[in-house]
Amino acid sequence: MRYISAPWRADYVRQSLPMKQCIFCEARKRRDDRAATVLARGRYNFVLLNRFPYTPGHLMIAPKRHVADFDAAGPGARAELAEILRTALRVLRRAYAPQGFNVGMNLGASAGAGIAGHYHFHVIPRWTGDSNFMPLVGGTRVFIEDLDTTYQKLRPLFDQERRRRERAGRAERRTASLSR
Numbered sequence: 001m002r003y004i005s006a007p008w009r010a011d012y013v014r015q016s017l018p019m020k021q022c023i024f025c026e027a028r029k030r031r032d033d034r035a036a037t038v039l040a041r042g043r044y045n046f047v048l049l050n051r052f053p054y055t056p057g058h059l060m061i062a063p064k065r066h067v068a069d070f071d072a073a074g075p076g077a078r079a080e081l082a083e084i085l086r087t088a089l090r091v092l093r094r095a096y097a098p099q100g101f102n103v104g105m106n107l108g109a110s111a112g113a114g115i116a117g118h119y120h121f122h123v124i125p126r127w128t129g130d131s132n133f134m135p136l137v138g139g140t141r142v143f144i145e146d147l148d149t150t151y152q153k154l155r156p157l158f159d160q161e162r163r164r165r166e167r168a169g170r171a172e173r174r175t176a177s178l179s180r
């Protein structure tokens, strides 16, 4: 897997955050989804934008519970995570037509996790040669799209996906009750 090389980024993220608070717990608690860049909330997990994106549409899926170890995730949370990941990939494909994705976790500070106490999946859309067209500003690669633009693009798509799942769920329940 070819990853964008940005070794300075972890330090940058660590330095720019007050040490005591957890960005995931803070975002989960906020009522204003847009301000918190929360794109979707499931039963066990939620989706939010990365404030220091590698590429536009770089988002994260995190459990609502503050847990460091993926092993601590229950079966419901794990199953839902897979569903949310699938939705996230669909949404990002529609919004950005990327040529590929990096999907993964950094578990533990030595593995490069910026926030080691609360595990999270990164979902990063990729294009061939994208590391070349990102300008380097103040030691950090940035994109031309601001966070709110990304949010406005992705939120309606996540909402659509939720409604589609709800319709499918209702149809499934109807079929189940008919066949009883």
Ligand SMILES: [Zn+2]
Pocket: 022, 023, 024, 025, 026, 065, 066, 067, 117, 118
């Ligand atoms: Zn947390």
